[in-house]
Amino acid sequence: DAGITQSPRHKVTETGTPVTLRCHQTENHRYMYWYRQDPGHGLRLIHYSYGVKDTDKGEVSDGYSVSRSKTEDFLLTLESATSSQTSVYFCAISRDLYYEQYFGPGTRLTVT
Amino acid sequence: QKEVEQNSGPLSVPEGAIASLNCTYSDRGSQSFFWYRQYSGKSPELIMSIYSNGDKEDGRFTAQLNKASQYVSLLIRDSQPSDSATYLCAVNMKEYGNKLVFGAGTILRVKS
Numbered sequence: 001d002a003g004i005t006q007s008p009r010h011k012v013t014e015t016g017t018p019v020t021l022r023c024h025q026t027e028n029h030r031y032m033y034w035y036r037q038d039p040g041h042g043l044r045l046i047h048y049s050y051g052v053k054d055t056d057k058g059e060v061s062d063g064y065s066v067s068r069s070k071t072e073d074f075l076l077t078l079e080s081a082t083s084s085q086t087s088v089y090f091c092a093i094s095r096d097l098y099y100e101q102y103f104g105p106g107t108r109l110t111v112t
Numbered sequence: 113q114k115e116v117e118q119n120s121g122p123l124s125v126p127e128g129a130i131a132s133l134n135c136t137y138s139d140r141g142s143q144s145f146f147w148y149r150q151y152s153g154k155s156p157e158l159i160m161s162i163y164s165n166g167d168k169e170d171g172r173f174t175a176q177l178n179k180a181s182q183y184v185s186l187l188i189r190d191s192q193p194s195d196s197a198t199y200l201c202a203v204n205m206k207e208y209g210n211k212l213v214f215g216a217g218t219i220l221r222v223k224s
Binding site: 044058097100 | 143144146148154155156157158161163200202204210211212214215216217
């Protein structure tokens with residue numbers, strides 16, 4: 001998985017609780033991304049980062065926040081989890097916007 | 113409207129045959145095009161990238177790009193049962209800030 005790890009790999013949480021997912025890379029790539037993948041919707045971008053402390057929204061950013069304090073780490077936080085956020089979350093990295101993205105192994109999140 | 117369209121399939125081919133997967137996109141200004149393979153329960157894996165018109169070959173895989181007609185295709189020669197997966201087309205879309213937009217994927221089944 002191109003030096004990308006995600007933690008946790010599986011999580012079950014209750015509605016209303018905060019959840020933080022972590023993505024860690026060892027490739028020193030500038031760009032990092034968070035996607036969610038749901039049946040019928042494919043991969044959709046939540047947020048992305050183009051450098052330390054530089055982040056921007058994707059198409060499904062409502063209810064999510066991100067932070068990047070180090071090049072290698074990109075955190076995704078669900079402030080108050082809802083059942084609609086049950087999904088598989090993938091982190092990806094790339095050298096630049098136009099270049100290939102490489103994906104981490106994913107986190108399966110279930111909100112009950 | 114950013115769109116990357118793929119036939120959802122399933123596309124069934126016999127072992128040893130050529131599998132042809134197609135993708136069309138809406139943004140004429142797109143510059144980068146990628147094919148990912150995703151096995152069930154796994155993360156997307158990059159198999160081909162193509163940036164200019166024409167064909168690009170890598171082993172049993174050939175990517176074909178036609179910017180004038182706004183389509184990109186993937187040919188898999190000598191298909192094997194291990195090629196059975198979902199294939200995702202992804203396009204960097206200028207109208208979406210050059211971010212990657214994914215198609216919903218085509219399910220490929222190779223029958224032995």
